[in-house]
Amino acid sequence: MKIKVARKPANTYQHGNLREALVQAGLKLLSEGGVDGLSLRAAAQLAGVSHAAPYRHFKDKDALVAAIAEQGFHLLTASMRAELAALDDPAGAGTTVQLRAIGKGYVRFALQHPAYLLVIFGGVLAQDRTTPELTAAGNEAYETLRGCVAAGLARGDLQGGDADTLSLAAWSMVHGLSHLLINQAVKLPPGLAVDVATDILLRVLDVGMRAR
């Protein structure tokens, strides 16, 4: 992905849209240099501004990280929805097919943007430093899954727990897989492609959520 950071022209004084430029700069640093590469000073430099300028727009580094995580959640939601929309009959598809699409979208996002997943979940952001916007972006992602689970329960396709508990089960499975994959913490069974492994895990999940 090509990330453009709006630089302040050298001859001007105010940037105009420094806040957004810093978020873009942070995303760029993150995707190029990983978590270690993300610093307020480097982001300021990319935006063509002094190292103290960001403090007019973010209380501290965590506030910038929170804004980046918010973007990450939007991308995650978009990835899941894109996979849903690519189904032949998105609205009419069965619970199994929909949940599988959401799971694939989640894993695809994680593999495409590993650094974002770490920012969202990886302890980069100190606990209790969440913002209302970040919470809302997280809820949006969660509701994409939860809506599908709730519909499955209503149809009688799913059983064995309420919508939140079964959503937690599904989220845990795909999140765990994604997280383990991007950390290279698991060696995939030799010769087994990510897609195939993902399919098997989603089947295990689906069967488990259908049983009483």
Place this chain on the structure above:
Amino acid sequence: MKIKVARKPANTYQHGNLREALVQAGLKLLSEGGVDGLSLRAAAQLAGVSHAAPYRHFKDKDALVAAIAEQGFHLLTASMRAELAALDDPAGAGTTVQLRAIGKGYVRFALQHPAYLLVIFGGVLAQDRTTPELTAAGNEAYETLRGCVAAGLARGDLQGGDADTLSLAAWSMVHGLSHLLINQAVKLPPGLAVDVATDILLRVLDVGMRAR
């Protein structure tokens, strides 16, 4: 947990066991101040030694982090095995009971030592900075689970994939749950205790792994 760091006596010159002391200091910093609190200089100070002394024992900070992660894996393995050993008849227990014990041990470790889980999996350690000892410690943890899955397959209790794929499914589920919990990324369904939610997720997993 009380962590003791062996300080070098002020009047002496050599520490004697600086390497181990630095690992302990790192664990202490991590559990008290989180990922941000872990620094080579602070660890050196806790061990009563100058900030450059650690470089006689660790190539760089990542090497210390790898040593800490190795300890974390040992604790994780111990937690899973303790839960297994607490069963009435550890060896004779069924696949379902054994897998549940392992899952509970994993989640318990994560909740007791959230910072360790982040060090092990959270992107604190740069990719490709793993050591042979760290890899071995990780394999030990993985084999604890895999052995149980393989036995279940042999007994005909489990189906639908080979030992590695089904182990990946189980690991993903409990790891995902643990990771989401310690990041407070999910709100547990109101009134639902962690233990109860864990039980439900482990049941979903168990049912899914029993189906063809």
Place this chain on the structure above:
DNA sequence: ACCTGAACACCGTTCAAGT
């Protein structure tokens, strides 16, 4: 209101020098 430059207290890392 927004940005700059100096300043402070921290980092990781290196290197000559001491024991």
Place this chain on the structure above:
DNA sequence: ACCTGAACACCGTTCAAGT
């Protein structure tokens, strides 16, 4: 072989001062 102290290039954060 092991440790120290100074040095360097980085951080995050604050604050007086400039536009």
